[in-house]
Amino acid sequence: MIATEGLTRRFGDLVAVENLDLVVAKGEVFGFLGPNGAGKTTTIRLLSALIAPDAGTGTVAGLELGRQNRAIRQRVGVLTETPGLYKRLSVGDGLLFFARLYSVPDPAREVERYLRLFDLWDRRRDLAGSLSKGMQQKVAIARALVHDPAVLFLDEPTASLDPEAAKVVRDLIETLRTKERTIFLCTHNLDEADRLCDRVALFKRRLIALGSPQELKEGRYGRRTVVHLAHPRPGLEEALRLPFVKKVERVDGKLLVSLADPERQNPVLVRRLVELGAEVQFVNELRYSLEDLYLDLLEGSDAAH
Amino acid sequence: MRRISVILFKEWKESLRNKMILFGAIFLPLLMVGAAVAMVYQGRTSGPPGAEVALFNTALMYFLILPVIIPLAIAVYSIVGEKEQGTLEPLLATPISDWELFVGKALVSVLPAVVLTWGSFGLFLGVSVALLGRIPPHALTAPWLAAVFGLTPLLSLFSVGVTMLVSSRATDARAAYEFSSLAVLPALVPLIIYSTRKTIVSLGLVAVEGVVLLVGSAVVLYFAIRMFRREQILTRWK
Numbered sequence A: 001m002i003a004t005e006g007l008t009r010r011f012g013d014l015v016a017v018e019n020l021d022l023v024v025a026k027g028e029v030f031g032f033l034g035p036n037g038a039g040k041t042t043t044i045r046l047l048s049a050l051i052a053p054d055a056g057t058g059t060v061a062g063l064e065l066g067r068q069n070r071a072i073r074q075r076v077g078v079l080t081e082t083p084g085l086y087k088r089l090s091v092g093d094g095l096l097f098f099a100r101l102y103s104v105p106d107p108a109r110e111v112e113r114y115l116r117l118f119d120l121w122d123r124r125r126d127l128a129g130s131l132s133k134g135m136q137q138k139v140a141i142a143r144a145l146v147h148d149p150a151v152l153f154l155d156e157p158t159a160s161l162d163p164e165a166a167k168v169v170r171d172l173i174e175t176l177r178t179k180e181r182t183i184f185l186c187t188h189n190l191d192e193a194d195r196l197c198d199r200v201a202l203f204k205r206r207l208i209a210l211g212s213p214q215e216l217k218e219g220r221y222g223r224r225t226v227v228h229l230a231h232p233r234p235g236l237e238e239a240l241r242l243p244f245v246k247k248v249e250r251v252d253g254k255l256l257v258s259l260a261d262p263e264r265q266n267p268v269l270v271r272r273l274v275e276l277g278a279e280v281q282f283v284n285e286l287r288y289s290l291e292d293l294y295l296d297l298l299e300g301s302d303a304a305h
Numbered sequence B: 001m002r003r004i005s006v007i008l009f010k011e012w013k014e015s016l017r018n019k020m021i022l023f024g025a026i027f028l029p030l031l032m033v034g035a036a037v038a039m040v041y042q043g044r045t046s047g048p049p050g051a052e053v054a055l056f057n058t059a060l061m062y063f064l065i066l067p068v069i070i071p072l073a074i075a076v077y078s079i080v081g082e083k084e085q086g087t088l089e090p091l092l093a094t095p096i097s098d099w100e101l102f103v104g105k106a107l108v109s110v111l112p113a114v115v116l117t118w119g120s121f122g123l124f125l126g127v128s129v130a131l132l133g134r135i136p137p138h139a140l141t142a143p144w145l146a147a148v149f150g151l152t153p154l155l156s157l158f159s160v161g162v163t164m165l166v167s168s169r170a171t172d173a174r175a176a177y178e179f180s181s182l183a184v185l186p187a188l189v190p191l192i193i194y195s196t197r198k199t200i201v202s203l204g205l206v207a208v209e210g211v212v213l214l215v216g217s218a219v220v221l222y223f224a225i226r227m228f229r230r231e232q233i234l235t236r237w238k
């Protein structure tokens, strides 16, 4: 649905996006993560045919960037960084305006549908400027969806939403995924990216890492089991040298055991510990968050420059 | 074409909620009509018949200022308002073309300017007839009618072009408004010429003014259109 090759964009001397190669499949929820100023919004603008690249090519929804920009804009929906609503128009009128610009066949019906979905139907006659920040964000999301785009770009969709509204948005993303819509999601909420995204890219002017959240974490940290013992004996690490154990460490009186296949190997490990007379209290998998990975990789990329 | 009318109706809906625009579009024309009527009413008895016609001509000039000032507030708001509310990016993300956006934004203020000017002119004539019982003979000459009907669209086009150009660069509405008011100057030139000659205008003068405005508008619109490209709007407008 999205494919780019060497996409590059400069602002004067500043390179905002450098040599971006990306392929996003149809129906994929793709997370685009990176620190402030990384070039995420610039990438969205490039991919939604709002600004032109200085170098590189790309296709979006099967259409070529630069040649079929107008058709691309018809097929993609963009939730911009700020809601950008017409404050002097009513919520309903503002959405109708966009539905008509997108030539939606039955604009009033679509507007009603999305306003109801976001619980804003009762507010349709209120001026957009009178809504709370989170409600404005919901209207902006409705605006991005009103023409049923094949590709949806979301620039920090849940940034100003309360937990309930954020959940509505996340559920919506799940629904759109099942309807084979492609979603390009920029977010600073790493937990959200971890839960929602099929794959994530870590980006700071250029791609730093790319893969499913699980792959990325395992690739960097492997899988580890934490064992809490009541009275850990010294020297237990040495006694645990089983053939499949890659590494054993002792941290704060707990054992950290690196394993390739914990589902099969943990039972053997625990049996061995019991044989050695250890009193096992808890056995957990050590889980890394996407945040750990994010911070780690960014630090690495800074050090590399 | 359809998208242009979508833009037009949205802008007008917004404008109706903006006091500054309503002031410019309704109060000012009424004020002008009032002033013009007062002038010809005062001249109804005093002086020789020639004076009455001269006063009438001066009153007619007011209707050459209206097409310049009516669109100012609408045009400023239709650009600066989008900038201030951060609405340009979602708008540019739609399939609207740069050209449709530009034409839409221009017509938003040109159309009301022309319609309201002609409406005010009609109102002026109507009220004058009601008060004086007639329009003085030789007052409504062909050159005057040509000026009011022919120059009005050109004057407002020029004014709107200047305002769009200024507004695309301006950071706030007030600055845009003040700078754009300079567009009144070319409209004043014929007024000055007419008032010094103190005679009935000639078709030649109207034609010259028309050509000057046409060239001026073409130049201004040329630069305005260049400012109105997506890329420019998103990366240069502040």
Ligand SMILES: Nc1ncnc2c1ncn2[C@@H]1O[C@H](COP(=O)(O)OP(=O)(O)OP(=O)(O)O)[C@@H](O)[C@H]1O
Pocket: A011, A014, A015, A016, A034, A035, A036, A037, A038, A039, A040, A041, A042, A043, A081, B234, B235, B236
């Ligand atoms: N119109 C512009 N003119 C000049 N520089 C720009 C422009 N737009 C973006 N930049 C620069 O490009 C870089 C990337 O900006 P961008 O807005 O894409 O970052 P981002 O990843 O979206 O950041 P954030 O998380 O803060 O939203 C920044 O250094 C920014 O200053």
Ligand SMILES: [Mg+2]
Pocket: A040, A041, A042, A081, A155
């Ligand atoms: Mg951004």
